Amino acid sequence: MTYTLILVETSRQWEALHDIRHSVLFEGRHADVVYDANHPDDRAAGNLPLLLTRDGEPIGTARLDDFGDGTGAIRLVAIVVSMQGQGHGRALGDRVEELARSRGIQTLYVNAAPEALGYYRALGWERYDWSLAELIGIAADCVQMRKSLTVL
Template sequence: MTYELIAVTDPSDWADFHHIRRVELFEAKGRFGVYDDKHPDDTAAFAHPFLLKQDGRALGTTRLDVFGDGRAAIRLVAITAAEQRKGHGRVLEAMVSSEAERLGVHALLVNAADEAVGFYEKTGWTRFDWDPAELVGIAATCVQMRKLL
């Protein structure tokens, strides 16, 4: 089994990226018709959208938003439902952490959904209030966390 963390640039990778996020983070939670596959943050200069592939098959997504002060936020992490609880999230987290370090990041931040807090704690994250203004919309009930690299 070979994993790759792909920087999303190719149209087919963008299609997989948006499909996984729309289905797993929005539709699976009853939020139909609200996902914006043209959201400007996905292509902003600070954004690094990634697709996790295993043997060429798209399994997961995230976006790394680099703030430029040694900090970055991991956004909209998703693994396809059929592949959850098989260790792919740990692989994605480790690969994105390595990519963040390569980009000069020393502190990763996340707005973790309640059901994901345990996962993040097991992979070295701690609860840390980093920007309460972020906790709006779909992130309103999230727990803010940090991981020092």
């Protein structure tokens, strides 16, 4: 089994990313919110939309936002529902952290959905209020967390 973390660039990759996000994060968790496939944050400077593939098949997404000061945030983390609970989320997290380190990011933040707290704790994240202004809209019920990337 081979995982690849891809920086989304092609229309086919964007389509796969949006399909996964829409089905997992919006239909699954926020059915009352209209998903915006053209949200400007996906293409903002320093923000990296990512697609995880397994043996060439898209199975997960995340976006790494590099704040440019040694910190960043992981957003819109999703694994295809039929693939959840099989270690693919850990593979996604490991690869995003590796990418973050390569960009000089020493601390990552996340607004974790309450049902994802176990996932983040298992990967070494800790509760930490990093920006209460972030807890609006679909992130209103999230728990803020951080992870230091300085120790390998």
